[in-house]
Amino acid sequence: MGIKRRVFLFGSMALAGAGVFGLKWSGSKALADAQSATVKPGEGGFAAFLKIAPDDTVTLYSPTIDFGQGSHTAQAQIVAEELGIDPAQVVVEQAPAMPGFANPGIIEGFGADAFGAIFKSLPASLLGFAARAMPMQMTGGSSAIRFTGRLTLARAAAGARKLLIEEAAERLKVGEGDIVLAGGRASHAASGRSLRIGEIAEAAAQRTLWSEPEPLPARAGKAVGQSPPRRDIPGKVDGSAVYGMDVKLPDMRVATLAMAPVRGGKLTGVDDKPALAVAGVEKVIRLDDAVVVVGKGYWPALKGVRALAPQFSDGGHGGLNSPGIFAAQDRLRDANKPDKVSKAGDVAAALEDKAAKVITADYRVPYLHHAMMEPFALTAHRQGDRLDIWAGLQDPLRTRQMAAKAAGLPEEAVTVHTTIMGGGFGRRFPDQCEIIDQVVKVASQCPWPVKLIWSREQELQHGSYRVQSSARLTAALKDGRIAALRTDYVQGENVEGEVGFVYQVPATERRHFKYKTNQIDGPFRSVNSNQFGYWTESFMDELAHAAGEDPYRFRRKHLADGSRQAKVLDEAARRAGWGSPLPAGTARGIALVECFGTIVAEVVEAGLREDGLPLVRKVTAVVDCGTTVNPRNAEAQIQGGIIQALSTAIAEEITLDKGAVVQSNFADYPILRLAEAPTVIDVHFIESGAPMGGIGEPGVPPATPALVNALFALTGKRVRTLPIRDQAKA
Amino acid sequence: MPIEATVNGRKVTFQGEPDTPLLWAVREELGLTGSKFGCGIAACGACTMHVDGEPVRSCSLPIGDAAGKAITTIEGLKGADGTLHAVQQAWIDQQVPQCGYCQSGQIMAAVALIGRTGKPSDAQIDEAMTNICRCGTYPRIRAAIHAATIQAATNQAAPGQPAAQAQGAA
Ligand code: FES
Numbered sequence A: 001m002g003i004k005r006r007v008f009l010f011g012s013m014a015l016a017g018a019g020v021f022g023l024k025w026s027g028s029k030a031l032a033d034a035q036s037a038t039v040k041p042g043e044g045g046f047a048a049f050l051k052i053a054p055d056d057t058v059t060l061y062s063p064t065i066d067f068g069q070g071s072h073t074a075q076a077q078i079v080a081e082e083l084g085i086d087p088a089q090v091v092v093e094q095a096p097a098m099p100g101f102a103n104p105g106i107i108e109g110f111g112a113d114a115f116g117a118i119f120k121s122l123p124a125s126l127l128g129f130a131a132r133a134m135p136m137q138m139t140g141g142s143s144a145i146r147f148t149g150r151l152t153l154a155r156a157a158a159g160a161r162k163l164l165i166e167e168a169a170e171r172l173k174v175g176e177g178d179i180v181l182a183g184g185r186a187s188h189a190a191s192g193r194s195l196r197i198g199e200i201a202e203a204a205a206q207r208t209l210w211s212e213p214e215p216l217p218a219r220a221g222k223a224v225g226q227s228p229p230r231r232d233i234p235g236k237v238d239g240s241a242v243y244g245m246d247v248k249l250p251d252m253r254v255a256t257l258a259m260a261p262v263r264g265g266k267l268t269g270v271d272d273k274p275a276l277a278v279a280g281v282e283k284v285i286r287l288d289d290a291v292v293v294v295g296k297g298y299w300p301a302l303k304g305v306r307a308l309a310p311q312f313s314d315g316g317h318g319g320l321n322s323p324g325i326f327a328a329q330d331r332l333r334d335a336n337k338p339d340k341v342s343k344a345g346d347v348a349a350a351l352e353d354k355a356a357k358v359i360t361a362d363y364r365v366p367y368l369h370h371a372m373m374e375p376f377a378l379t380a381h382r383q384g385d386r387l388d389i390w391a392g393l394q395d396p397l398r399t400r401q402m403a404a405k406a407a408g409l410p411e412e413a414v415t416v417h418t419t420i421m422g423g424g425f426g427r428r429f430p431d432q433c434e435i436i437d438q439v440v441k442v443a444s445q446c447p448w449p450v451k452l453i454w455s456r457e458q459e460l461q462h463g464s465y466r467v468q469s470s471a472r473l474t475a476a477l478k479d480g481r482i483a484a485l486r487t488d489y490v491q492g493e494n495v496e497g498e499v500g501f502v503y504q505v506p507a508t509e510r511r512h513f514k515y516k517t518n519q520i521d522g523p524f525r526s527v528n529s530n531q532f533g534y535w536t537e538s539f540m541d542e543l544a545h546a547a548g549e550d551p552y553r554f555r556r557k558h559l560a561d562g563s564r565q566a567k568v569l570d571e572a573a574r575r576a577g578w579g580s581p582l583p584a585g586t587a588r589g590i591a592l593v594e595c596f597g598t599i600v601a602e603v604v605e606a607g608l609r610e611d612g613l614p615l616v617r618k619v620t621a622v623v624d625c626g627t628t629v630n631p632r633n634a635e636a637q638i639q640g641g642i643i644q645a646l647s648t649a650i651a652e653e654i655t656l657d658k659g660a661v662v663q664s665n666f667a668d669y670p671i672l673r674l675a676e677a678p679t680v681i682d683v684h685f686i687e688s689g690a691p692m693g694g695i696g697e698p699g700v701p702p703a704t705p706a707l708v709n710a711l712f713a714l715t716g717k718r719v720r721t722l723p724i725r726d727q728a729k730a
Numbered sequence B: 001m002p003i004e005a006t007v008n009g010r011k012v013t014f015q016g017e018p019d020t021p022l023l024w025a026v027r028e029e030l031g032l033t034g035s036k037f038g039c040g041i042a043a044c045g046a047c048t049m050h051v052d053g054e055p056v057r058s059c060s061l062p063i064g065d066a067a068g069k070a071i072t073t074i075e076g077l078k079g080a081d082g083t084l085h086a087v088q089q090a091w092i093d094q095q096v097p098q099c100g101y102c103q104s105g106q107i108m109a110a111v112a113l114i115g116r117t118g119k120p121s122d123a124q125i126d127e128a129m130t131n132i133c134r135c136g137t138y139p140r141i142r143a144a145i146h147a148a149t150i151q152a153a154t155n156q157a158a159p160g161q162p163a164a165q166a167q168g169a170a
């Protein structure tokens, strides 16, 4: 089966690839392996990602992790649109962690974002090669629909459509142009004859595709733009969904651990006897920077860990603390030697202009933890020279590579079983998950499968946090307009690159001062746009007030009439009733941020609780992501992003003392609860038809500055250091 | 010393130490993994079960204290014929879950709230629904609770007696 079947590579023919790179590089073998793992005789396999069974069922092997964004459902809609079927006919399975399921669309999409259109002209075979070589099976950067959906899956489906039409035309002895693919049939209208896709799929899949398949335009159609219910939800309301935490295997043991409290520290000593004396504890394993207790269940393992008094070094970071980090960042900025400068226009000259008013403000944001609801729980089973690992992480292929390295095995010897996951928000990128290495090493020393669970405390104290960073914004205001804007910001490496600036300002300059601590700089939902959104949009508000102008009008006059940004802002102001009276003790704030190809404006209505904490009752959000594939899901993503942002802005903060994280659980790292969340979050989409943007992250950045701006409107107090807590209290 | 209790209407015997949290005994001894571990300190509610009809954060209840009690987990909420509880159905209709990890606990808390109040007001929802959802599904949780009470009223189900608990007692 599989191997002999004629298959086309993602987007172009295996043959074309073979001509350029030779068989190995062309991916023929990766594709054949992928299809042998998924396609059964009688079925038609297309570009690895799709197969059509004789009963017309279409299976989509998604290289994306769906941890609740609903991307599998939306991807099914995109495929259904191409194939002219009902989305309910598409079964979505997690693509196996095999090179044939590497995802070139991500490389193409982010490549084009970073390096321009040249990426678009790269041959598909080269992108496919790059995806397998990296390997690339990532979920992140709000890319599941705009890149994976549009560039990987829609093309695979378009290729399948083309081949199905060709096969049908041949069988019905009519021209391809006379065949219509709809309702699961390839039909010839004039003669009334038709064929089911399931009866021609196997033969169609063996045809040669000679040109790049062209997906349909990305706009609302029969399947795109609808909101079919998500398939994963029933299993999430009756307890049957199996998360990484829930994996059960015969003879499995459960482990938990204590890691060096200071990141970078090592385990220097531990007496394992007290743990071994606990009923149900079976093993104590020393790792480089942690001690692990393996037991019959989580409770004995946890009791075992608690019985230990391990000693750890501090890796030379014992002097770090959060106020010290801010002070060091200030010194670095004052030394005025930026590591990277990007600019347009002459900011220095504009700031010197005697006729201009110069305004400056400093902002600070703390480390933030993702705090996904499911703490890390991975299971591994080592049997001789093979390894099985059950992991819910944001890149299964990369997980396989890292697990193989930890086990000292070739990648082919490792099977990754991808589980669903309880949230991620950027925390589950394999490169930042030391638990892969830990669980593989532990399982390699045990005769049983071992599930390693991080307690919430370990999880909270060993995050890959949103960076603690600070920024000084300086602007020249002249004739009521911004003549120049400079942003000096101090933080670690950029994990995403910089973020766009939406306003029309003649001169802008961004200067990055690199400052590293012992922490991993983690991507946190919306990444750099998170803190950039906060300080840029807070500062816009400050400038509006300095110019004596309404914050909405002031923003608006720095946007081009008729632009997407202007439309989004206007619509948000209109829907929120900007300027209309509000009950006493309430005020509005507005903010506009563009990131991941999507433009979002939010208006927050806020007051203060008795304890001085902000209380947000209503948020209005207007979103232009080009085309909304599944509006009900997209709404949930925007709402969830807003609530998460408000939670971080109001009270979340990870601090370091003596190099170690101070907070330990939800008692001192409070997450917004239902009673504190807005009761109304009105989300409106503008279907501009512009190139598709992301939806998981762009809802996050405007919420914090909109809230801070509302508090200023209410109390006259400007919050320049997050979290807000009771800073706005009179 | 083995500890006996009733879980979802079935007599069970826990073998673990009496200080074992009910959550872990149910998950690991009974293999019922619908109730989740989120914090272990009664702060998040992901582990919520009903113990003698009351919502309890099972990560912080030792099985020694659960001896002889009637326990309902998310798996026990469906009717004997497999029909979903009105609250579960409302959760599907409103498309509440995102990652879903908190939702077993949210649903158990909501069932208890509706059982206690019949038709909870927004203020009662605010007060009772203290479970954390990091994905931010709160607006839909609120909507689903309202929808479920309307649904329950239409079905004339007796408030305070979710189907599974009635069976548990039988
Ligand atoms: S796990 Fe029990 S309340 Fe969080």
Ligand code: FES
Residues within 6 Å of the ligand: A068, A373, A422, A423, B097, B098, B099, B100, B101, B102, B103, B132, B133, B134, B135, B136, B137
């Ligand atoms: S749905 Fe993810 S934590 Fe609630």
